Amino acid sequence: MMDDVDKAIELLYELKTDEAINTANKLKALYVEIVSKNYGLVFEKHTEEIDRLLSENIPVLLEIEERRIINSEVGFNYILQGDNIASLNILLKTHKQQISVIYIDPPYNRGKNDFIYDDKFIGEEDTFRHSKWLSFMYKRLLLAKDLLKDDGVIFISIDDNEFAQLKLLLDSIFGDSNFVGSLPRITKKSGKSTISFSKNHDYVLIYSKSKSNVFVMKEHIDEGFKYTDEHVDKRGPYKLNQTLDYNTLGYVNSLDFPIQIDGRTFYPGSVNEEEFKLRKSENPKDGFRWRWSKDLVKFGIENEWIVVNEKTGRLYTKTYLKCTIKKTGKDYQIDYFSRTKPMSTLELIENKYSNDNARKELDSFKLEDKFEYPKPSSLIKRLLETYYDESAVILDFFAGSGTTGHAVLELNNDDGGNRSFILCTNNQNNICDNITYPRVQKLINDFGSNLRMYDIGFMPVKDKLYLEYADDLIVHMKDLVEFQYGFTSEKLTKYLILLDDESIKGFLDNINSYNHVEKVFIGINVLLSSESKKLILDRGIDLFIVPDYYYSDF
Template sequence: MADNYDDYSREELLRELRLRDRRPRFGLVWERKEIEHEQAVNNDFVALELDPALSCGAAPYRNLIIEGDNFDALRYLRMTHTGKIQCIYIDPPYNTGNRDFIYNDRFVDKEDAYRHSKWLEFMYRRLLLARELLAEDGVIFVSIDDNEVFNLGLLMNSIFGESNHIATCIWQKRYSRENRGSIGDAHEYLLIYALNPEIFKYRRNKVALTEKQTAVYKNDHPIHGKWRDIPMTAQGFRPNQMYEIVSPTGKKHRPPEGRCWSMIESQYQKKLDEGRIFFGKDGNGTPRVIRYLSEVEGVVPWTWWPHEEVGHTDEARKEIQSIFGTQTVFDTPKPVRLIERILRIATKPDDLVLDFFAGSGTTAHAVMKLNAEDGGNRRYILVSSTEATTAEPTKNLCRDVCAERVRRIAQGYTNKKGENIAGLSGDFAYLRTQRLPADTLFYSIQHEHIWLALQLIHGSDLSLYVTDALMQRSEQGDTILLYVPRINEAILQALSDLFAANAKLLVYAWQPGLLQHHFGNQRDSFLPIPQVLIDRFGTGSKP
């Protein structure tokens, strides 16, 4: 079990005790021992099974939709994608008490004495794993509302580090008044954490100017186009920025009290020579800097995200209605524009995006839309459960809503008005998690499971297992990745031919010792299966 200290070595226990002694006593505490153990937390190995019938497009697949408990999926991704995800966005259950949060196959209601503790335990396990998946320049965005925002902030501070908190953004989810409460509820939050804030600050993108922001560029220049004037002062006192400036009319200017000029004198003189200093229409005013609209690449994102810029809940509902012709079970879906804003800030054209509370598939929709706009090759991994319960055992939101929406956006669909909407193109492999008992793994794991995992570990697009092939093959740059399910004369000859051609091979096999003995000078090319997968999978995250 993930919290079983019997599994720790002496060195691990000592390290844990020393860390605990150094930890401050202030922080978030919840009743972990009192609540029912989460059934998803176990020692089972997790494999993935690919369903070609529910996949979109033809193999090899670049994108993944995983059906199953997201704790299982995250444990699997830790084996295959540790340190590979640039951007994570999640929209977890808000724990409103109104049948939005399922713990051990049962809804948690408002009267549950351990409602908040169950939610925190649920989120803690998943966020610990999510942190391991982030690349060094990675960032995570989490949507939340007032029900758990304060608990979530403390939880994320403990997992990602308080110093790694980038911002808490406010999303205006409503455009019309809400009068049911004492004070109308009009917003939600986005908590943003990065593994390395300095790298994120350097890497993050600016956002495009809005129409309102571009409208202030009212002046026209015959060559450079629209421009505006901005102040040439800065707060503070710097001796080399306190010089005197003489306007074209001869009026002398010095910085106002408590401020200095925003540049040293030589920089000012250069701007003046370039015609970039504005003294007002009469040439007598305080100097200001001319900024051309054509030079503005964007603006630094800020924490207020109004509905005019990123959409609102009603817009999101209409998007889903347009695709399906009716509303789905999701009461508060996110608009595509909101997720687009996140991706515009946090991703580059070749990045990998993960959403392990995928809901209606909005994240994949936004990825495809942004790729179509800027020619990018962003990829996505979505994880969604079926959300089946004992009362609704056949319910499958991953298959019927999430994957179906993404398929329609990729391939095209007819909207509610009867209009044909062109597809944005793209593919995905539809996968299901499968738990395999650790003590029978050597007998229960299938060749298809192994080949799928090896491809993902090595960053391959996902190809199907070819049953009648001698061995499974994928080329990774100058390296050929091979899985050898059995050893016979034909396999030995095929490997011998590849080595003779000076091919660089990475061979996974059940009996690597036999291959090492046969190809003595290529010993480092052979790795043991399933031991490599077991070692990478581990036993779950430790508390």
């Protein structure tokens, strides 16, 4: 049934009319409600002030140009400042099914002024505390799911206050079959507590959109790989933890033979020649012998795999990080591989992922304001490392102090990736002005990246016909196009945005002066004749029509 409903919803979205999109949204909400009432959560849906605002206005992007940072021609990161419901609705126009990874750290709803609902703190005494939180999260997670690519994943930090409720809510939205795991995370090493147990951990819940085979294992290097030789570039470092001779595997006469290295002769167990000959003749049940056959020892010596320990006089075999010796038929060859291991569900209990380290990290930026319950960038970096695509678009719509942006930039620097981020913040208590932007600004400049920042504005449309507000709306189309495609037309002149008849006429009249142009974005209201369209395409210019849903409300 779920597949049939999903197909129907997808077909409605493809029609891209206001009526079809509204019907699809209602059908999706109805289906989720039906399923959740058969099993799972039943909670009262609460209306927020932002719901009323969106019913009467279209959210638009208003760039804060003085906060634009450009260090290269293409590739932008973004900060959207405003209610995250409005930001998510804009993203549905520009980034539907384009987000690879979502990380969010929503309010934990502890009842201690950490959850604001309709501009009011929700206290412990509020009898609707849990249902308000669930309603709040439900609306945002529904939108978030539509933003994820089919191979996208979502990571959510949460603690015991709402863990159980959130798990059931996510099961109902993403499907319990797409639950990947729950990772406990250390929050602090120790602390005072008035109850029997000190609460020193929270969790990261992980869900995939529809595929779970998008995670990769990290290259594993333990401290033993501390030696290098002339093969390090190809074989990696090596460790010496295995002697070539053993006396615990049972004696094998054919594996008891002399080895010649640099004019010296070695026998298993470091015996002399007479003791070696006696052992061979007695053929004991147990005794020293080599682990490797004569042919393998010959290959090992020729390929510098065997080392003499001058202190003990024994032979050791190298264990390289990136290769091993493999037998194919009668011959041996070097087999190269990546030494990896999956992420453990207990990995996040290491102290480097704690809030204490997050505070030290924020202190390093010398910011005047403090931020409660920060997460360290090491946590988000580790989660992002598990995702296979190093060009992923990362979304955080509870951006807080900007840790996700920090993690993305550092990880790109570490592994050469090309990830980008979109941070959504409501600037509560001026957090964006005082913490998020200054922190991200420094990192963007340190790593030579680009940033654009937008306020979320609202254009009134209640009781108005489209023609009454069309001209005002067209003003904001350029920002949407540049946001979706990740460029600024002032710097990237090979892209043109033509939103009215006058601008397209000017372009066509002087088309010979635009040899550098590769893409042209045409507004939906522009009348483009078939001859004009052919003229543009014949010059090898890609033509994009701004989609009609850019102009619609929700």
